[in-house]
Amino acid sequence: MGIINGLILGCLLGGVAMLWNGNPYLGLVIATALAANTIVAVSLGGLLPLVLKKLNRDPALVSGPILTTVTDMCGFFFVLGFANVIMHKLIV
Numbered sequence: 055m056g057i058i059n060g061l062i063l064g065c066l067l068g069g070v071a072m073l074w075n076g077n078p079y080l081g082l083v084i085a086t087a088l089a090a091n092t093i094v095a096v097s098l099g100g101l102l103p104l105v106l107k108k109l110n111r112d113p114a115l116v117s118g119p120i121l122t123t124v125t126d127m128c129g130f131f132f133v134l135g136f137a138n139v140i141m142h143k144l145i146v
Contacts, residue, residue, distance in 0.1 A: 056096025064089030079143040085130035095125045 068085025072078050099121055103113035137144060 056100075057093055060089040060092030061094060077144065079089070079140050083133065083140065083144070087129065087136050089118045089133045091125065091129040094128045095121070098124055 064085040066089075067088055068081040068083075070081075071084040072081025075081075099117075102117050102121055106113040106116050
């Protein structure tokens, strides 16, 4: 479900970014980064409480800050990394 949600949100916001700027590569960067970030967030949000419970830690207390930090870092990495890869096509 998380993969489907990530792909749908990525395509929707990528389409908006493409229409807003008129550059399909900007839409591709936004769509790919958002889809990848949503997939990471859903996967980590499902696995992290299980791992923390196995380590005898309170999942409710620790999951929030770890999940938020990792998801934010991945989001920045995905957007900037994908934009860097196709930078020559983004410059108008």
